[in-house]
Amino acid sequence: MTTKPFVLKWGIVGAGRISGFFVRDLILDPTKSGRDGDVVHAVTAVGSRSSQKAEEFIKDNCPQGGFAQQSGLLPVAPAAFGSYADVYNHPDVDIIYVGTTHPSHYEDCKNALEAGKHVLLEKPATLNKAEFKVLSELAQSKKLFLMEAVWTRFFPLTFALEKALFEDQAIGEIRRLVSDFSISFIDVVDDTHRMLNPSLGGGGLLDLGPYPLVWAMLVLYRHPKNNLNPPTNLVAAMTKFGETGIDLHTSWSMDFPNLGPGARANLSVSIGVNSPKDVVTRIQGTHGEILLPWATARPDKFIIRRSQPGRGAQDYTEEVHEFPIIGQGLHWEADAVARCIRDGKTESERMPHADTLLTMSIFDEIRRQGGYVYPEGLEKVTL
Numbered sequence: 001m002t003t004k005p006f007v008l009k010w011g012i013v014g015a016g017r018i019s020g021f022f023v024r025d026l027i028l029d030p031t032k033s034g035r036d037g038d039v040v041h042a043v044t045a046v047g048s049r050s051s052q053k054a055e056e057f058i059k060d061n062c063p064q065g066g067f068a069q070q071s072g073l074l075p076v077a078p079a080a081f082g083s084y085a086d087v088y089n090h091p092d093v094d095i096i097y098v099g100t101t102h103p104s105h106y107e108d109c110k111n112a113l114e115a116g117k118h119v120l121l122e123k124p125a126t127l128n129k130a131e132f133k134v135l136s137e138l139a140q141s142k143k144l145f146l147m148e149a150v151w152t153r154f155f156p157l158t159f160a161l162e163k164a165l166f167e168d169q170a171i172g173e174i175r176r177l178v179s180d181f182s183i184s185f186i187d188v189v190d191d192t193h194r195m196l197n198p199s200l201g202g203g204g205l206l207d208l209g210p211y212p213l214v215w216a217m218l219v220l221y222r223h224p225k226n227n228l229n230p231p232t233n234l235v236a237a238m239t240k241f242g243e244t245g246i247d248l249h250t251s252w253s254m255d256f257p258n259l260g261p262g263a264r265a266n267l268s269v270s271i272g273v274n275s276p277k278d279v280v281t282r283i284q285g286t287h288g289e290i291l292l293p294w295a296t297a298r299p300d301k302f303i304i305r306r307s308q309p310g311r312g313a314q315d316y317t318e319e320v321h322e323f324p325i326i327g328q329g330l331h332w333e334a335d336a337v338a339r340c341i342r343d344g345k346t347e348s349e350r351m352p353h354a355d356t357l358l359t360m361s362i363f364d365e366i367r368r369q370g371g372y373v374y375p376e377g378l379e380k381v382t383l
C-alpha cells in the first residue's frame with residue numbers, strides 16, 4: 001500500500017530572482033531529484049507590489065503551480081496578487097516564503113505570522129539580532145513554524161561532510177576553517193541594485209556572509225565537542241565601497257577554544273572580486289584537510305586529502321566525493337520545512353532560531369567593528 005505524500009501549500013511574497021529559483025525547485029518530481037517523496041509542494045499564491053509582475057512570475061516560473069498541482073494531488077491553480085497581504089490572508093496558503101529584499105524581511109515575516117501563517121524567511125533573516133528576537137518570540141507565542149532559509153544546511157553533501165568529520169574523523173582534530181564567498185557586483189550592476197544600495201541593506205556581509213559563516217557554524221560551532229559554545233575573539237575588518245557606507249570587502253576571524261587546543265575560522269566576503277573556483281572552503285585538521293570548490297553556498301563535491309601528522313601538506317592521498325544537484329537545490333530545504341510542519345514542529349533542529357540569533361549577533365558585532373551604519377530608520381527594532 002502506498003501512503004499519500006504530505007502536501008505543503010506555499011504563498012510566495014516578492015516576485016524576484018530567488019523566488020523564481022525556489023518555485024522552480026518546488027515543481028521538480030521528488031523521486032527524480034534525489035529525494036524521498038514523502039512530502040510534496042504546491043504554489044497556491046504569489047504576491048508582488050505589482051499584480052502584473054505577480055502574473056508574469058507565475059506564467060514564467062510555475063504556470064501550473066508546484067509538483068502537487070502538476071501531478072493532480074491538489075487541483076488548485078496558483079493565484080496572483082498585487083499585494084503581499086492578500087497572500088498572508090489566502091485560505092489555501094500554509095506557509096509564506098519571504099523572498100524580498102533584506103530590510104523588508106522583518107515586516108513581511110511579522111505580517112505573515114500575525115496572519116497565522118508559518119514562515120520560511122530568506123537569509124539574512126533580519127537586519128539585526130533584535131529584529132529576529134521579536135519574530136522568534138512572536139512565532140513561538142503563536143505556535144507557528146519559522147526558519148531562516150539557510151538552504152546549504154540541507155544538502156546531502158552537508159550531512160556527508162559532517163559524517164566524514166565527526167564520525168569517521170577523516171582529518172583528525174579540526175584546527176582551522178577558511179571560507180570565502182565573493183562575487184563581483186561592482187561595474188556589473190548599477191548603484192540602485194540591492195547589492196550596492198544602502199537603503200536595501202547592500203554590501204557583502206549581509207548578502208554573502210551567511211555562507212562562509214554557515215560552514216563555521218556547522219563544522220566548529222555545532223562540532224559535538226564544542227557543546228554549542230559561542231565563538232570567542234571575534235575580530236573583523238571592513239573596506240567600504242565609496243561613500244555609500246556599505247561593505248566592499250569584509251573579513252573576520254573567530255576562535256572555538258573548546259576544540260582540542262583550539263580551532264579558528266577565517267571568513268571573508270567581497271562584492272569587488274570573485275572567489276577562486278577551485279577552493280572556496282578549506283577545513284584543516286591534524287590528519288589532512290577537506291576542500292570544497294565553488295560555490296560556497298552550493299557546493300556539489302568535497303575532496304578529502306588524508307595525510308600523516310608532521311609529513312607536510314604535499315604528502316597526501318585524495319578522495320573526491322560528488323553530490324550532483326538537480327535544479328537549484330532549494331528543494332531539500334523545502335522538504336525539511338514540510339516535514340517539520342507535517343510533524344507539528346515550530347522550529348527546525350537543523351536550523352533553529354538559536355543559530356539565527358547567534359548569526360545575527362555575529363553580524364551585529366562585525367558591523368560595529370567595521371563601522372557599517374544602516375541609514376536612519378532602516379532597522380525596525382534596535383536593542
Ligand SMILES: NC(=O)C1=CN([C@@H]2O[C@H](COP(=O)(O)OP(=O)(O)OC[C@H]3O[C@@H](n4cnc5c(N)ncnc54)[C@H](OP(=O)(O)O)[C@@H]3O)[C@@H](O)[C@H]2O)C=CC1
Binds near residue numbers: 016017123
Ligand atoms: N537562498 C539563496 O540562494 C538566495 C537568497 N537570496 C536572498 O533573497 C532575498 C531576495 O534576493 P533576490 O531575489 O536576489 O532579489 P530581487 O531584487 O531579485 O528580488 C527581491 C524582491 O523583493 C521585493 N521588494 C520588496 N521591497 C522592495 C524594495 N523596496 N525594493 C526592491 N525590491 C523590493 C521585490 O518584489 P516585488 O516587486 O514582487 O514586490 C523584489 O522582486 C534577499 O534577502 C537575498 O539575500 C538571494 C539570492 C539567493
Ligand SMILES: O=C1OC[C@@H](O)[C@H](O)[C@H]1O
Binds near residue numbers: 183208
Ligand atoms: O544567497 C545568495 O547566494 C547566491 C548569490 O548569488 C546571491 O547574491 C546571494 O544572495
